[in-house]
Amino acid sequence: MSESWRLFWGLELPESTRRALAAAIAPARRAAPQLRWTPSESWHVTLCFLGEVDAARVAEVIAAGGRAAAHALAPLELELSGRGRFPARGAPRIYWVGCGGEVARLCAAASELSLEMLGLGFSIDVDPLVPHVTLARAPRRGRREALEWNEPLDLGEARRFPVAEWVLYRSELEARGPRYRVLARTPFGRS
Template identity: 35%
Template sequence: MRLFVAVTLGETIEAQATAAIQRLKGLARHARWVPPSHMHLTLSFLGEVEAERVPAVKQALERVGPVHAPLVLSIEGGGSFGPPAHPRVLWAGVGGDTKALGALQADVAGALKPLGFEPEHREYSAHLTLARAKVPRGDRELAECVRALHGAKWGEARVDRLILFESLGGQYHSRAEVALSG
């Protein structure tokens, strides 16, 4: 099973993302656009995991959820990864209670480490991936999308649960959900 832990942003942000992506697609015709129903903030990517390990992963997450309160995030602005003239990834920015989100991510990574899931070594940077270049060298059209995202505001989302997702056949399936109840 290909697994990751994430939080989702709800229907309001999904609707705003849908509208924005429709506008942006005209600027970057060759990019691979993320379906709005797949939008989430990844907290930990686990990779390929045997099915019999899922209960242990869920138990680890069940220790994290009760010590974190729900939080409110906003989606605004945007940027890219890769060379500015030929970005490889286009993303929308995350604002609001990002300190609480960072603490949640750190606790998720810490809870999963004893199970053999090594945390990433770079600092967590919350972003909402919108599109990826189809070619490794990047897509200059995505640079125009970055300019179009300047000043964009998509609203707020209440984050109230951790979700263990399985990525299977281009679809994301929830395998466990843990409420944030601290």
Template identity: 35%
Template structure:
């Protein structure tokens, strides 16, 4: 279960990333169309569970507020995974994640119950390359993207290819938030 930045916010980050791409070509970069913010990682879900998720999440999402977020800065996990940070309405983001996790659990679907660490995964290093991800994070440290509204909740599926290439993602379903924007203050954070 995830939120996806709008195309113009992803394009803004991609433009900022151009010199970093050139400096770190050995990283396995995620495709821009695959960028998303995970709220609950479900792992492998049997296809017969999807209809109950559709039902549980459809009405719930329609009654929830969208959140205003932004991409900024960068960091890494274990020198192997490069990410962009998330700013904006983090309280609202945590509340959304909590609600999503409750709905998923009510459908009998297990998920990795880890604390939410909002980020957007950009790239992964190869096992023999401990320096590229920290180097790339330094190159992104000054990035501050414009605010945007997460308008939809996405059920995202992973397609693991053969070999060392990037993981591919696809939308299985998406639901629009229907109660406006939480604490809407226009363009300001």
């Protein structure tokens, strides 16, 4: 019997963007130590979550991701802008920073990716993509106080970044939280 891996497709943030974002949210981290803050090396934009996948199917998943990437226009430019939380009302579970820029192009490319994954038999979330980077999660137990974070999120030029590929990640659940390992990079095909 083959082992299963928890997989998802996403976008990797450049190091300069991660550094600028880490500096920008430092005051919020200090103000809300009760939140489980995502380490900066784990920041990404999720495009398509696959869940538990038989490890024997990874090559098939990569090939399908490559087919979808071949149809994407490259590169596109995104920028980190705005922030929010899920759910928008009630006790928040997730705090995030959103993506702006060429989001319509990204969503079109991500739809192609989702169609390829559906073609392989995966159950894919069909809700509209809300590209974002998860910054923190509320504790599972206890009081969930909303983080009041009103300071401007100033990342300077590092807020903008080019996207020319998507990445297949393996999520390994550990006691300190998930660790993401890159399994494949599939470059966009058309420029």
